[in-house]
Amino acid sequence: MIVRIMGEGQWKLDDSHFAELNKLDDELLEEMEGGDEEGFRRVLGALLDAVRRLGSPLPDDALEPSELILPSPDASLEEVREMLSEDGLIPG
Template sequence: MIVRIMGEGQVEIGSAEIDVLNALDSELEAAIESGDEAVFRSKLHALLDKVREVGQTLPDDSLEPSELILPPADASIEEVREMLGDSGLIPG
């Protein structure tokens, strides 16, 4: 799966990593629902850090279509809330 982190670029994530990312996505959703800015920021950074850790960075000149777009690390709760789908940021 090709994932774009807005403002950073694209990474390729293996299907074996999706469950871990979904767990972090669920924690992020809960933080958004609680409205706690500190917890939200922590969970957003944890999700993005994990994507960077498990993903293989694609070259900047790569033109692969992104299957998933994640917000930048400095996104607000409201911005991320607007990006949420029925199953969070990461489907599955």
């Protein structure tokens, strides 16, 4: 799967990592629903770090269709809230 982090670029991740990302997405949704800014920052950072750690960055000149689009690390809680579906940032 191809994942885009807004403002950074794209990473190619094996589908086997979906469960780990989905777990972090669920945690992020919980922090947002509770309005916990510190918890939100911590979990958003962990989610983005997992993408960077588990994935292989695509070259800057590559533009592949992204299956997941994640917010930038400095996105506000409100900005991320606008990106969410009822399933979180990661459907499923």
